[in-house]
Amino acid sequence: xxxxxxxxxxxxxxxxxxxxxxxxxxxxxxxxxxxxxxxxxxxxxxxxxxxxxxxxxxxxxxxxxxxxxxxxxxxxxxxxxxxxxxxxxxxxxxxxxxxxxxxxxxxxxxxxxxxxxxxxxxxxxxxxxxxxxxxxxxxxxxxxxxxxxxxxxxxxxxxxxxxxxxxxxxxxxxxxxxxxxxxxxxxxxxxxxxxxxxxxxxxxxxxxxxxxxxxxxxxxxxxxxxxxxxxxxxxxxxxxxxxxxxxxxxxxxxxxxxxxxxxxxxxxxxxxxxxxxxxxxxxxxxxxxxxxxxxxxxxxxxxxxxxxxxxxxxxxxxxxxxxxxxxxxxxxx
Ligand code: SAM
Numbered sequence: 001x002x003x004x005x006x007x008x009x010x011x012x013x014x015x016x017x018x019x020x021x022x023x024x025x026x027x028x029x030x031x032x033x034x035x036x037x038x039x040x041x042x043x044x045x046x047x048x049x050x051x052x053x054x055x056x057x058x059x060x061x062x063x064x065x066x067x068x069x070x071x072x073x074x075x076x077x078x079x080x081x082x083x084x085x086x087x088x089x090x091x092x093x094x095x096x097x098x099x100x101x102x103x104x105x106x107x108x109x110x111x112x113x114x115x116x117x118x119x120x121x122x123x124x125x126x127x128x129x130x131x132x133x134x135x136x137x138x139x140x141x142x143x144x145x146x147x148x149x150x151x152x153x154x155x156x157x158x159x160x161x162x163x164x165x166x167x168x169x170x171x172x173x174x175x176x177x178x179x180x181x182x183x184x185x186x187x188x189x190x191x192x193x194x195x196x197x198x199x200x201x202x203x204x205x206x207x208x209x210x211x212x213x214x215x216x217x218x219x220x221x222x223x224x225x226x227x228x229x230x231x232x233x234x235x236x237x238x239x240x241x242x243x244x245x246x247x248x249x250x251x252x253x254x255x256x257x258x259x260x261x262x263x264x265x266x267x268x269x270x271x272x273x274x275x276x277x278x279x280x281x282x283x284x285x286x287x288x289x290x291x292x293x294x295x296x297x298x299x300x301x302x303x304x305x306x307x308x309x310x311x312x313x314x315x316x317x318x319x320x321x322x323x324x325x326x327x328x329x330x331x332x333x
Contacts, residue, residue: 003060004300006273006307014232014262015061019049019077020069021267025101026137027125029163029192029206033137042268046080048287052265055296057087062094069267072104078111085115099123099161103139105147113154121188122148123161126169127179135168152184159186161249166208173216181242188234188247189213210248217246229259233275251275257310263303271303276311 004012020043026033044052053064064084071077087093098112099121105112112120124144126132132141151158160180162169169176180187191210214237217223222240229235233256234247264272269284281303286295 001058001060001297004056004304006304008307008309010260010307011060012261012263012304012307013061014063014065015053015056016065016067016262016264017049017053018067018069018265018267019044019071019080020074022073023068023070023101024073024103025070025139027139027163028135028137029165038268044267044269044284044287046076046083048269048284049080050083051293052269052283052287052296053084054087055293055300057092059297059300062092064093064096066096066098070101070103071098072100072108078108078115081112081115081117088116095119097121100147101136101139102144102147102151106143106150109147109150109154109156112151113156117156119157119159120151121159121161122151123163124148125162125165126172127175128172131168135165148183148185157186158183159188159247161188161190163190163192164208164210164213165192165206167205170208173213174220177217177221177239177242177244177246181244186245186247188249190249191251193251210250214248229256232256232260232262260307260310263307271300273303273307274311277308279306279308281306 006012021038023031025031026035053061057064064087066081068074074080081096084093084096088096096115096117097119098117100123102122102124105120105122122144125135127141129141132139132144148158160176162176164170177187179185189210192206192208214223217239221242223237223246224240226236226238226245232249233251233253234249236245236247238245260274264275265283266272266280269282269287270280271283272280281299283296283299283303286299289295
């Protein structure tokens with residue numbers, strides 16, 4: 001099957017897949033405390049997720065990132081990871097990975113490693129147990145730290161993703177950097193996007209620009225910009241003094257579009273071709289219409305042919321309540 005190439009000659013090699021909208025945490029910048037989740041019938045089954053991901057792999061996708069919601073709370077999810085590992089074994093897929101809040105890692109780390117997962121992203125905004133409970137509402141820090149240890153013990157490399165939150169983890173910049181150096185984790189900061197429900201806290205009060213964060217890092221470290229790009233919204237530096245790699249994800253900038261190699265699939269089978277645009281293609285209908293994959297492949301190709309050149313976030317374009325839509329949150333590279 002010919003590879004997927006968009007109208008701007010970018011080969012699509014990276015698929016990010018949300019396998020559930022459910023989560024066992026309620027991070028204040030992401031979800032309201034009392035969420036209404038999608039009816040089960042709307043969700044792709046594990047078999048449908050397999051068919052869809054396999055269709056992308058057959059069309060040249062080499063990297064698959066599983067996310068959510070919290071991917072590890074989806075019932076039977078290890079069946080799906082095991083199924084996807086056959087594409088690693090065949091060599092068609094180069095990397096299978098996930099982004100997780102870490103709560104279930106102690107339970108699943110060994111199995112994930114057995115499926116060929118070598119690196120995982122764990123979201124962790126603070127190392128203070130009280131602040132952790134506050135920001136995640138339902139999360140408990142020791143459980144996540146145990147999960148991270150289990151992942152390392154199983155041989156997986158852990159990258160920590162921390163959302164930069166003004167007045168919340170500003171004072172933890174150096175403790176987080178030092179802890180990651182000590183534990184051997186890479187670290188990436190994410191600029192907060194206007195989503196979720198923050199109650200009385202004004203959104204603008206939470207915005208801590210990564211430009212400012214970087215300037216603060218420079219008061220203690222010498223930063224060397226790294227050329228390496230992931231095709232997504234992350235840029236990386238090396239801290240000369242420790243050799244650590246630190247990433248910056250600024251989803252609201254659009255300086256990464258030229259090298260964009262990715263598309264994202266929601267748990268209901270909607271394919272978003274661009275992080276910052278609403279256009280999407282429904283892949284669930286062709287998937288459910290026929291047991292044969294021909295219509296599915298045609299729908300995927302038609303969608304990729306619509307991938308826009310780039311995006312430019314415009315806050316006036318935000319959805320209800322001044323919030324961006326949920327699929328946009330899934331940035332953490
Ligand atoms: N549950 C998994 C996790 O915690 O990593 C995967 C899904 S979560 C939505 C993916 C990433 O998006 C996390 O790193 C989270 O912190 C980040 N995120 C969620 N809402 C965000 C927002 N409003 N601005 C920036 N990042 C956000």
